[in-house]
Amino acid sequence: MATEKRRKHKGGRKPKIDPCKHRYAISLNDVDNARFLSLFEASGMDVKAHFITATLFEKPVKVVKIDKGTVDYYMRLTSFYSQFRAIGVNYNQLTKAIKSAFTERMALALLSKLEKATFQLAEINKQVIDLTKQFEERWLQK
Structure with a gap:
């Protein structure tokens, strides 16, 4: 009932x-x-x-430890990555502007300067990747 x-x-x-x-x-x-x-x-x-x-009942219990230094490092790395993406967007806009606004000779001169700056950015990116790998190997627990 x-x-x-x-x-x-x-x-x-x-x-x-x-x-x-x-x-x-x-x-x-x-x-x-x-x-x-x-x-x-x-x-x-x-x-x-x-x-x-x-x-x-001996179920696995996760222990989560938050390292403030690691969090800070990744926050700064994220902001750096967003700046890097913004540079990429500006790079695309700049190449379009050079192509449409300047003569071929002047455009080649400007693009060669841009190419040098691009190589510098690529080197900085490699350094950031290497530093991140070193940081992960040294400080992060697996």
Whole structure:
């Protein structure tokens, strides 16, 4: 009869197939509580109950450590990359302008200067890639 009443009512949340209805309580002293909280924060989980069940049933618990220096490096690398892309856009606009606005002789002279600047940018890009590889090998954990 109780199931018939549930079927008639169509509002609200759908009932779970296997609801969690068994609860347990534990007590911790200050030292154990501090250790528990540090492990919980290191796991990166949002819910303490999920962390406890994962620990009890030996499920793998991810530990995420955020290194501020690494984050800062990648933020600066991202901004550098966006500037590099902007240079590429300007490069395309410049070549179109040179082609349409100048004579062939003058355009060749300007394009040779642009070519030298392009080689410099390519060298800088190689240095950035090498520095990033060194940084990853030295400081990032796999």
